[in-house]
Amino acid sequence: MGQLLDALLQLQSVERQLSDVRRRLRTRQLAVATQQKRIDQFRAEQKELEDRSKLRRKEADNLELDLKTRQQQVDKLRAALNAAKTNKEYAAILTQINSLKADNAKQEEDGLKILQEVEAIKTQAAQAVEKVAAEEKRLAEIQASNTEQIAKLQAMTDQLNTQRAESAKGISPEVLSIFERLALSHAGEAMAPIEIHGKRPPHEYVCGGCYMALRAEHANALHSRDEVRTCDNCGRILYLVKDPQAQRNPV
Ligand SMILES: [Zn+2]
Known part of the structure; x- marks a missing residue:
């Protein structure tokens, strides 16, 4: 092989290393963004759980308020029951009381179910908080090791660029431009x-x-x-x- 093709092969060898270093740099830079995305996702999950827990808790509170109002109604009806003058009146009030009590029992059950649900959601939310903390720790680790690695890879890039300029010296600008265009479209090859x-x-x-x-x-x-x-x-x-x-x- 002649001088020109030898020089081009030398250049190709440097170009290939540069391409590899650039890819590693990109991976490192992407790692931080990817991890940040993970954290954002877990945070969104956590917020969604907390919102849902608050909403359900409010529902339970409303049920309880409702329950209290009806309990007061029952108390009033009980007083009315004692003051009933006829059997018919007594029976009518009793029916009302029983109907209210049945409603209240059902509502109490619903309220309990919601409260249990709220507890379960809260547990999930607490787990999400832990997940976010763990992923944040991981991000800090990635950032720490990245800073060192990125600096190393950048130093390698500088060194390879110097080598590249050296290797390109004996090649005509026309050939060099063909080579560069090809290296760009074929990842250094x-x-x-x-x-x-x-x-x-x-x-x-x-x-x-x-x-x-x-x-x-x-x-x-x-x-x-x-x-x-x-x-x-x-x-x-x-x-x-x-x-x-x-x-x-x-x-
Ligand atoms: Zn081919």
Whole structure:
């Protein structure tokens, strides 16, 4: 392989490392946002439970107030019962009392059920509070380790950018611009090895980047010329691998 393709491969190696470091940086930065989202979700859950508990508690209070009013009615009717002058009047008041008492018993039962529900919701809300606290602790841990890791990754990026500038020195601006465009659209993989299939001619040629068939002309030209030839399908810059074994597992 000639000087140009060697330089491009060197650049590709730096570009690949840069791409990896950038991805790790993004993951780190995303981790904080993801954790914050989790916390917001648990907080919303907690608030919803607390609101529901308050609402049900109010319902229970209203029932109790209602119950008191009717109990007063029963008390009044009892007094009226004692003062009843006829059997008919007595029977009528008694029926009213019994009907009110039945209603009250039912309402008391409903009220108790609601109060039990309120207790259950409160337990859930307390668990939600614990969850929020645990996730907040986790966020603090992520932030602490992130600060260190992000600084490290940023230092690596700076170092790789210097290396990249160094590697790009011997490459013409035209070729460099082709390379950069490709690196951007293929996550740092601007180049692809030509895979040669078949033990003897006619060989089949495949692009190691997109795995589509290549015209033999690309391989033939690269045997003798140090030039930029791109895959007709994915556009990556093609190169020949000296050691065919290494071609199977490109580094
Ligand atoms: Zn290709």
